[in-house]
């Protein structure tokens with residue numbers, strides 16, 4: 473696949489926003505797990521463009537070879553197609569290890585709970601050991617789900633909130649294993665002085681987020697349904713809230729976390745502090761796609777958090793990042809990307 477127009481636009485924007493730090497990545501060796509997925513493939517595109525050498529570990533369980541095959545031709549990108557929990561050693565000397573491999577879509581991880589736990593336990597352990605051997609920076613992409621279903625007084629949710637998670641519920645394979653990954657990162661930081669940095673991502677969206685089947689997360693699912701004239705399916709009554717960050721903003725935040733040494737041993741919420749209900753989101757997508765689909769209600773998902781909104785003051789104050797892409801603007805780019813793929817596949 474050639475680089476998609478909407479991704480090219482985003483990468484150009486990142487070039488501009490991150491002009492001061494991009495040189496740091498020239499000739500840098502980066503080991504990335506989950507690099508064939510949504511966030512990972514954007515990261516790989518950007519870093520290859522900036523002159524890094526990448527070794528990617530991905531078992532293509534939810535990612536797509538299409539997203540990275542143009543990178544193979546550069547001679548600076550290699551893929552190990554294996555589960556991260558089975559990779560103990562690599563022939564590569566990483567300066568940075570970015571551990572992103574995980575099944576991240578609730579419907580999908582609930583169908584693969586054991587594999588989900590393994591990627592976030594053994595997988596994290598394997599990658600931490602490689603980072604320790606090479607004294608590499610270790611960046612771990614955690615999730616807002618470590619907070620579980622916060623009480624209203626913790627909305628917006630700050631990093632210091634410890635979470636309200638059901639340890640044996642159907643989502644626990646993801647929430648609890650991400651929490652253990654965070655604990656492991658901090659243990660390596662305390663015991664071995666490893667330079668670890670943790671991000672807690674709150675619903676990122678954009679081109680390359682899958683719209684199909686169990687992999688689909690809410691935005692691409694609604695867009696696909698709206699474009700196909702199918703009912704737009706809202707779980708519960710739609711009053712549950714989320715906050716959405718466009719992929720370009722998400723990537724910018726991760727680059728800042730990687731390049732600013734004040735981020736060493738720290739955890740950052742990465743998200744948008746604009747909270748929106750799922751029903752309102754469905755209405756906006758219906759309007760932007762000019763769809764005649766009706767919005768229908770399905771049973772609520774088990775343990776689905778009622779509200780999710782980050783307190784982002786830590787990253788704003790420490791690293792000077794804030795989300796800049798308006799929801800409607802990001803949605804239009806995502807709609808355009810999904811449209812062009814639907815056209816190409818027919």
Ligand SMILES: NC(=O)c1ccc[n+]([C@@H]2O[C@H](COP(=O)([O-])OP(=O)(O)OC[C@H]3O[C@@H](n4cnc5c(N)ncnc54)[C@H](O)[C@@H]3O)[C@@H](O)[C@H]2O)c1
Pocket residue numbers: 505506507508509510511512529530531532533534535536554555556557571572573574575576577587590591595613614615616672673674675676677
């Ligand atoms: N996108 C979001 O809104 C969001 C929110 C919170 C956290 N995150 C985290 O960000 C990271 C990337 O998420 P994403 O949205 O790009 O998801 P994604 O599903 O698009 O990408 C995940 C990648 O990891 C790979 N993978 C999964 N399990 C693996 C395993 N055991 N071994 C090797 N590779 C494996 C998949 O094939 C895929 O390429 C994940 O760690 C996820 O938990 C994402």
